Amino acid sequence: MSTRFLPALVAGLALLVTACSGDGGGTGTAATSGDSPSDGSATTRSGPKYSQFADFPGQALVTTEPGLDQAIQVKAADVVWTPELAGQSAKAGKHYVAVYVAVTGALADRGVQRAKIKYLQLRRNNTTGETCDPYYPKEVPQHCYTEAWPASDLRTGIADKTWREATWSADSLMGKDLDRGETAIGVVGFSLPDGTNTDGLQLCGPTKETSVDTSRFPCVPIPKPEGV
Numbered sequence: 001m002s003t004r005f006l007p008a009l010v011a012g013l014a015l016l017v018t019a020c021s022g023d024g025g026g027t028g029t030a031a032t033s034g035d036s037p038s039d040g041s042a043t044t045r046s047g048p049k050y051s052q053f054a055d056f057p058g059q060a061l062v063t064t065e066p067g068l069d070q071a072i073q074v075k076a077a078d079v080v081w082t083p084e085l086a087g088q089s090a091k092a093g094k095h096y097v098a099v100y101v102a103v104t105g106a107l108a109d110r111g112v113q114r115a116k117i118k119y120l121q122l123r124r125n126n127t128t129g130e131t132c133d134p135y136y137p138k139e140v141p142q143h144c145y146t147e148a149w150p151a152s153d154l155r156t157g158i159a160d161k162t163w164r165e166a167t168w169s170a171d172s173l174m175g176k177d178l179d180r181g182e183t184a185i186g187v188v189g190f191s192l193p194d195g196t197n198t199d200g201l202q203l204c205g206p207t208k209e210t211s212v213d214t215s216r217f218p219c220v221p222i223p224k225p226e227g228v
Helices: 003-035 040-048
Strands: 061-063 072-082 095-104 110-117 120-124 143-147 177-180 183-195 202-204 217-220
Touching: 061 183, 061 202, 072 202, 095 177, 120 183
Parallel strands: none
Antiparallel strands: 061 072, 072 095, 095 183, 110 177, 120 143, 120 202, 202 217
C-alpha cells in the first residue's frame, strides 16, 4: 500500500471511533441522569415523611389541661378497635377505641410546657338508654363519656403511618415540652363494651373555663374505628 494513503486511513478510523463512542456515551449519561437525579429528589421521595400538624386531616380540638394556662391542639390521625394497647389488655367483653393523635401548641408563636393527652374524653351517642354517668346514676343522658386510659406520653420523630407499630407505654404523668410549631404523636385508649355503637364518636377535652363538666367540653368528630 502506498504510504501516501496512510494518513487518510488513520483519520477515517479516528472519526469512526469517535462517532461510536459519542453515541454510547450519550445514552449512558442520559440513563445515569434519569436513575439518580443530581438534586437528590429520589432520596427525598423514598425517605420517611413526618407531617406537620396542619397537614393532618380532620378538625382540631383545642384543649387545656387542668391547672395549666397553655392550650394544645389535637387531631385524630388514626382510630382503631383493638383488644390491647400500650401493654394493657382490655377486660373480657371489652375493646379499646385507640385514637392516635397529632398534637401541637394552640398558639403559633410559642411552645407548650408539659403537654399531655390523659384528660381527653370520648363521647358517644347514648342509643341504648344507659345510665352511663357515674355522678348521676339514675339519669339517662343523651351522650356517654369515657375517660382516656391508657394514655401515652407524646413523642416526636414518629413517621407517618408507623404509629401502630411503635412501642407505647401507658404513662403520661410528666408531659412533654413542645417547641413552637412542633408536632408530636401520642395515643389514648377508651374502653368500651363489645357491641357498642361506634357511629358518631367524638373526641373531647377540658378547657380553662370548663375542666370538670364533661357535657360542656368542646368536641370534634373522629372516624369510625377500623376493625369494629
